[in-house]
Amino acid sequence: MVYEKNQLLTVEIIDMTTDGEGIGKIDGYPFFVKDAIIGDKAQIRVTRVKKNYAYGRLEKVLTPSSFRVETKCPFHKRCGGCQIQAMSYERQLQFKESKVKNNLIRIGGFAPEFLDKVMEPIVGMGEPFHYRNKALYPIGMDKEGNPVAGFYAGRTHSIIANTDCSLGVKENKEILEIILSYMKENHISAYDEATGKGFIRHVLIRKGFQSGEIMVCLVINSKIGKKNSTFLPNQDRLIGSLSNIKGMTSISVSINRERTNVVMGKEVHTIWGKDSIKDIIYVRNVENNFAATGRGITFSISPLSFYQINPVQTEKLYSLALSYAGITGKEVVWDLYCGIGTISLFLASNAKQVYGVEIVPQAIEDAKRNAAYNDIENVQFFVGNAEEIFPEKYEKDGIRADVVVVDPPRKGCDKACLDTVLKMASERIVYVSCDSATLARDLRILCADGYEIEKVRTVDMFPMTVHTEACVLLAKRKSIKEKSLVVERVV
Incomplete structure (x- = not known):
């Protein structure tokens, strides 16, 4: 037909x-x-x-499907953020676990019966809403000329006005309504992507779940640098309103005059309070259903810092990575794509020495500050491409690792990184992935040349969305026979 x-x-x-x-x-x-x-x-x-x-x-x-549920957000169909909010949370977890497994079969070439043995149960959330510690709201104008905040409709830059996202913290609504009211009272325009004109582009809000500290950063289309630190019209009025919110710690502006989709500008100015907020990530006992251990690491978070958006699940994911690493205190560990050093500092408490590498200079500065703040001395951070720094430190300086931890962006590991991992022949590799397709591709390469998967566990970092994370433990293969667990060798 x-x-x-x-x-x-x-x-x-x-x-x-x-x-x-x-x-x-x-x-x-x-x-x-x-x-x-x-x-x-x-x-x-x-x-x-x-x-x-x-x-x-x-x-x-x-x-309706037996898995269909009433949604919390009336905008979920139009907004591109919560693709599967209409599906029961139990079924979401099954969907994500199957997604990881199917990619490992289809792309990785691993036998289904083998994966049944090594895949551990998915780590879900008790309360899968209001988990985001970071929100980035575009600001626009409605047809009547009133300022609005919300999220872009799926695959567009058309703003759906909504100050009360069901994934964000409760303070977001109050903060946004203060800013929108301030804009209206002071006749402040929103940025227009088509013309490049207008003043306020985005609002960034971050909250430390353990500390309770809150940060607000307004991204503005403004000329750089005012000597008296006044960047906004009637700035004190806005500061007065925002600073009354419980937990408010930092208010800043980010200057971005570029005609680009990049949200944050390179220059950030604090106009009230501190330059950063702090939060604590606690190590959890994986064997005891992720029970709290009391061991925590404090992190300093600036407007430009990368920091996992779901702190509840971050504790579980990083504790899982630490458990998989199997560190006894004698090991040298490399942490590739280390960000602000979150996993590195978790590992350092048990390792002999940890080396971290990250391409973003600001992230490495944050990592060094975080190490100093927590009195962790057995960690060293390098700025640069992991695919350049890692091979160089191994081949020229002879720095090898007993354990390699990788947490790459969605594109997965660079070939040069994988080649060096294979040459180094570390005892264990812990691969943390935010994209199971590139994870499967990289595991196929590693398992074709000396490694075998021992454990795989999916962690639901992003409930109501199709995205998920996975943590994999690989060990050096003990025998040739174990190659049969890969459907076919990578050529």
């Missing part, structure tokens, strides 16, 4: 893509439907037709 655009059809949703789209089939021909849930019987309108598949828009749920 030939399908046409705008045609109305009825389909049963039998599966979901890794991006959270429902998959329905008619006579074997697949339709991809946003906002549809596995088990839905739905009426869809065809939006795009290809030779081997088509896209449809969900018009009506005729028979």
